[in-house]
Amino acid sequence: MTNNNLQHIAVIMDGNGRWAAKRGLPRNAGHKKGAEVVIETAKAVKELGVPYLTIYAFSTENWKRSKQEVDGLMNLLRQYLDSNFEELEKNDVRIRFIGERGMLDADIVNKMENLEKRTISNRSLVLQIALSYGSRQEIVNAVRRTAQKVKNGELAITDIDENEFSQMLYTAEVPDPDLLIRTSGEQRLSNYLLWQLAYTELFFTNTLWPDFNKEELKSIIENYKTRERRYGKA
Ligand code: IPE
Ligand code: IPE
Ligand code: MG
Numbered sequence: 001m002t003n004n005n006l007q008h009i010a011v012i013m014d015g016n017g018r019w020a021a022k023r024g025l026p027r028n029a030g031h032k033k034g035a036e037v038v039i040e041t042a043k044a045v046k047e048l049g050v051p052y053l054t055i056y057a058f059s060t061e062n063w064k065r066s067k068q069e070v071d072g073l074m075n076l077l078r079q080y081l082d083s084n085f086e087e088l089e090k091n092d093v094r095i096r097f098i099g100e101r102g103m104l105d106a107d108i109v110n111k112m113e114n115l116e117k118r119t120i121s122n123r124s125l126v127l128q129i130a131l132s133y134g135s136r137q138e139i140v141n142a143v144r145r146t147a148q149k150v151k152n153g154e155l156a157i158t159d160i161d162e163n164e165f166s167q168m169l170y171t172a173e174v175p176d177p178d179l180l181i182r183t184s185g186e187q188r189l190s191n192y193l194l195w196q197l198a199y200t201e202l203f204f205t206n207t208l209w210p211d212f213n214k215e216e217l218k219s220i221i222e223n224y225k226t227r228e229r230r231y232g233k234a
Contacts, residue, residue, distance in 0.1 A: 003225050008052035009045060010200065011178035012192055013038070015184030015208030022208075033085070033210035035076055042088055044214040046125040048221065052174060053127050056192050060100060061135030074108065077131075081111035089115075092124035098170035099133035128174065135194040141220035142168035171196055179224045181217075183209045201227050 013034060021028030038055060045053045058073060085095060097112050104112075112131075145168045149155040155164070166172065176196045182188075183208040189197065203220050205212075 002228055004201075004227065006050050006051060006178050006179065006221065007175050008054070008179075009050055010054045010056075010175045010180045010193055010197070011041070012056045012180070012181060012182040012190060013209040013212075014186055014190075016210060018184065019208040020028040027069055028076070030210055031073055033039065035080060037210055037212055039084065039087060040208050040214065041097060041217065042093060042125060042127050043091060044217055046091060046093060047214075048218070050221075051125060052177075053125060054098070054129045054130060054171075054177065054193070055127070056133065056175075056190075056211055058099075058131050058133070060103070060137055061191065063103065063132070075104065077146065081108065081115055085114060085115060088127065089119055089122070094119045094122040094126045095129065096126065097131050098138075099131045100137060101132070103132045125170065126174065128171070128207055130192070133170075134191045135189075135192060138170055139195060166195070169195060176200065177215045179203060179220070181205065181220055183212055189210050199229070199231055201229065 001216065016030030016034040018030070019033065020027050023029070026196075041055075042053060053064070057077075061071075063070065096116050101109050142165060146155065146160060146165065150157060150160075151215065171193070174218040176198070178201045180197055180200045181195075181203045183205055184203065185205050201224055205216065205220070205225065207216060
């Protein structure tokens with residue numbers, strides 16, 4: 001039996017729409033319940049002593065959903081930025097956002113920056129929220145920034161290595177996830193943290209995100225601890 005160190009959990013919270021449909025509710029009712037589960041999950045991860053949590057809240061591809069759904073999600077986000085994240089803030093949680101901010105409304109970006117500044121010294125948990133996030137876009141942006149540094153004479157081509165490149169990603173300074181959890185039974189990455197997940201242990205559960213809870217999280221962590229992480233070694 002192994003007992004793997006667990007520093008960082010990444011989550012693809014999926015199944016809000018199906019949760020709502022099962023109850024004859026609009027999709028946005030699923031997002032509302034799903035957002036409550038985000039707060040509960042962050043508190044649970046903190047209590048379990050895991051220092052980093054990264055959640056996939058909205059992908060670059062999710063902009064293609066109906067205006068009604070996107071507006072509903074953005075208004076839910078505004079509400080959380082205005083008051084619902086307060087509980088985490090008081091719980092010593094640092095919140096940071098990763099993703100393409102240029103696509104978001106200016107008032108939302110302002111609120112995000114304020115929350116990031118207010119929580120910057122919190123130490124019990126770093127909660128990264130992937131919002132308007134796409135991994136390929138993140139990697140392309142990192143390539144552009146690297147090329148610019150070379151062009152400016154600040155970086156030699158021979159000094160570009162995995163470490164240097166990681167620092168160009170949104171997740172610079174954050175260790176790679178040890179465990180990825182995707183809810184709702186889908187078994188794919190949907191353009192999430194493609195670079196960072198290179199050696200992550202993957203866990204898929206049929207539970208729909210609004211039904212996810214601390215008990216299930218604990219049992220997934222128990223499963224994780226039994227896995228043999230070989231990193232290519234014999
Ligand atoms: C995940 O739930 C939340 C977001 C992608 C914003 P979905 O909205 O994808 O729910 P399903 O997959 O349609 O059930
Ligand atoms: C992935 O879920 C994105 C988020 C959870 C925010 P999707 O529901 O958008 O993914 P696909 O479309 O099923 O791959
Ligand atoms: Mg989905």
